Amino acid sequence: GRALLILLLSATVSLLGGLIFGYELGIISGALLQLQIDFHLSCFKQEVLVSALLIGALLASLVGGILIDHHGRRRAILVSNLVLLVGSLILTLARSFIGLVIGRMTVGFAISVSSMACCIYVSEMVAAHQRGLLVSLYEAGITVGILLSYALNYIFAGVDEGWRYMFGLAIAPTAMQFLSILFLPVNPVKLSSWDSDCQKGLIQLQDSEDRAAAKREPYKEKHYSFLDLFRTRDNMRRRTLVGLGLVLFQQFTGQPNVLGYASKIFHSVGFQSNSSAILASVGLGAIKVVATLVAMAFADKAGRRVLLMAGCVVMAISVTIIGLTSRIAPLAMARDCKAAADPNASHSLTQHPLTPVSAQPAVSPIPPALGAGKSQAGPGFAATRSLAKAFASTQSREVVLDLSLTQKRGMVGQAKEETVGSTGFASGGPPQAEHTVLNWITLLSMMAFVSAFSIGFGPMTWLVLSEIYPAGIRGRAFAFCNSFNWAANLLISLSFLDLIDAIGFSWMFLLYGLMGVIAVIFIYLFVPETKGQSLEEIDQQFSRKR
Numbered sequence: 138g139r140a141l142l143i144l145l146l147s148a149t150v151s152l153l154g155g156l157i158f159g160y161e162l163g164i165i166s167g168a169l170l171q172l173q174i175d176f177h178l179s180c181f182k183q184e185v186l187v188s189a190l191l192i193g194a195l196l197a198s199l200v201g202g203i204l205i206d207h208h209g210r211r212r213a214i215l216v217s218n219l220v221l222l223v224g225s226l227i228l229t230l231a232r233s234f235i236g237l238v239i240g241r242m243t244v245g246f247a248i249s250v251s252s253m254a255c256c257i258y259v260s261e262m263v264a265a266h267q268r269g270l271l272v273s274l275y276e277a278g279i280t281v282g283i284l285l286s287y288a289l290n291y292i293f294a295g296v297d298e299g300w301r302y303m304f305g306l307a308i309a310p311t312a313m314q315f316l317s318i319l320f321l322p323v324n325p326v327k328l329s330s331w332d333s334d335c336q337k338g339l340i341q342l343q344d345s346e347d348r349a350a351a352k353r354e355p356y357k358e359k360h361y362s363f364l365d366l367f368r369t370r371d372n373m374r375r376r377t378l379v380g381l382g383l384v385l386f387q388q389f390t391g392q393p394n395v396l397g398y399a400s401k402i403f404h405s406v407g408f409q410s411n412s413s414a415i416l417a418s419v420g421l422g423a424i425k426v427v428a429t430l431v432a433m434a435f436a437d438k439a440g441r442r443v444l445l446m447a448g449c450v451v452m453a454i455s456v457t458i459i460g461l462t463s464r465i466a467p468l469a470m471a472r473d474c475k476a477a478a479d480p481n482a483s484h485s486l487t488q489h490p491l492t493p494v495s496a497q498p499a500v501s502p503i504p505p506a507l508g509a510g511k512s513q514a515g516p517g518f519a520a521t522r523s524l525a526k527a528f529a530s531t532q533s534r535e536v537v538l539d540l541s542l543t544q545k546r547g548m549v550g551q552a553k554e555e556t557v558g559s560t561g562f563a564s565g566g567p568p569q570a571e572h573t574v575l576n577w578i579t580l581l582s583m584m585a586f587v588s589a590f591s592i593g594f595g596p597m598t599w600l601v602l603s604e605i606y607p608a609g610i611r612g613r614a615f616a617f618c619n620s621f622n623w624a625a626n627l628l629i630s631l632s633f634l635d636l637i638d639a640i641g642f643s644w645m646f647l648l649y650g651l652m653g654v655i656a657v658i659f660i661y662l663f664v665p666e667t668k669g670q671s672l673e674e675i676d677q678q679f680s681r682k683r
Contacts, residue, residue, distance in 0.1 A: 154255035155278020167290025193245025205612025210258035221247035228304035269436025391649030428591035448593015453653025460646030
């Protein structure tokens with residue numbers, strides 16, 4: 138009974154941690170539409186507001202590892218919950234732009250610490266054969282959180298000061314996670330030997346054979362300094378190579394950007410109206426949820442290496458196809474926040490729901506995908522794209538991207554194009570018949586890309602990171618890799634349009650395909666299979682020189 142309770146509470150903590158993360162990433166897109174009116178936000182101020190979350194998260198990835206290693210995973214999650222409650226209250230009660238920025242930075246710090254601590258805590262808490270399932274549950278939570286944030290964006294879009302409700306509702310899941318973790322035991326591997334934990338009865342989920350083996354050969358907990366990550370001691374340098382390789386390839390295979398063009402691709406296959414755009418954005422989110430569930434089911438059966446390599450192969454093929462089809466049927470690309478929107482040019486979307494001044498009730502902030510045509514929503518939102526986007530996928534790693542980015546980026550490019558007076562495509566009208574088939578191929582390739590990412594790099598990167606380091610330095614090592622993830626994401630997102638200007642859209646995607654192939658080779662050569670092994674066996678496997 139107790140083992141089952143611990144299992145259920147661990148699953149709850151993992152799911153709620155992901156849900157909060159996804160919710161905070163996604164909610165800003167709808168809130169910004171109202172905030173820019175209420176606070177008269179300029180292009181630059183919107184960028185600052187969106188990037189505040191990223192700055193807080195980066196800070197957390199620099200100092201959060203120390204908190205996790207020295208004060209324990211459980212305490213780190215409890216502290217992050219309290220910080221998140223404070224940040225949500227600041228946002229809900231904010232009366233000034235500075236208050237909003239401080240609130241978003243606080244929230245960013247909290248969700249970054251929580252994301253690292255949750256993955257590590259849960260991986261240490263459960264038996265080897267359930268670890269893949271429960272750590273992947275975090276990723277599923279993120280996707281559900283994003284979908285939830287879009288639903289609430291939609292509900293509160295027409296409410297006066299609806300953004301206060303949007304930010305304030307994050308308090309509910311945070312309080313639930315705080316209460317759940319109070320009932321879980323103190324960190325199972327908090328700088329103590331695994332053997333003594335079994336004796337204390339904290340890891341009752343482990344098999345009796347595991348326990349017998351552990352008692353025969355006690356696992357000695359070692360202490361490490363941060364610099365040991367780069368030394369040959371216990372093969373730490375190789376572990377760092379594996380961790381950094383995974384987080385960098387997760388970004389360099391194009392994940393932050395591919396979905397940014399989702400809205401254009403939807404437009405090209407005929408999703409012209411706002412409601413069909415909403416459907417398309419939510420549909421992508423749903424595909425992501427399903428793919429993540431598949432990853433959860435197979436993480437402990439097929440193994441991490443298999444899912445990573447299979448996902449990478451499909452991603453490489455998908456982006457290559459998008460690159461090739463876009464050479465034949467090019468998508469129009471637009472610059473962010475450059476041309477000031479001309480109010481007279483917005484005729485292409487007179488019904489656009491996102492316009493605050495519109496007489497009809499604000500329909501959906503969900504996919505600004507297809508219509509940020511009006512001058513109010515256009516330029517400012519556009520500006521936020523790169524940073525918003527940057528953040529978006531980051532930890533979530535791929536998460537938001539599908540929606541939020543899709544959103545933001547779509548909003549961006551589209552807004553620009555709409556305001557310039559075209560329909561957002563090079564063709565300037567309904568897509569030409571001969572291009573329709575190619576556009577559908579592009580759309581299906583993008584769906585394959587989203588699914589492959591959600592099965593492979595999405596959940597598996599964080600699962601492997603939570604497994605390959607010794608307990609004594611796991612928090613700092615995870616945070617170190619995580620900071621590279623945020624930085625790479627920001628770099629990719631901010632340089633994307635400059636690269637497109639330099640080498641062209643299709644070459645950019647073909648380059649992503651090449652990176653996917655290199656990633657497959659990297660995983661094959663360097664990433665070990667960790668399914669079904671206890672964390673201590675994985676540590677010993679790495680420590681033996683290979």
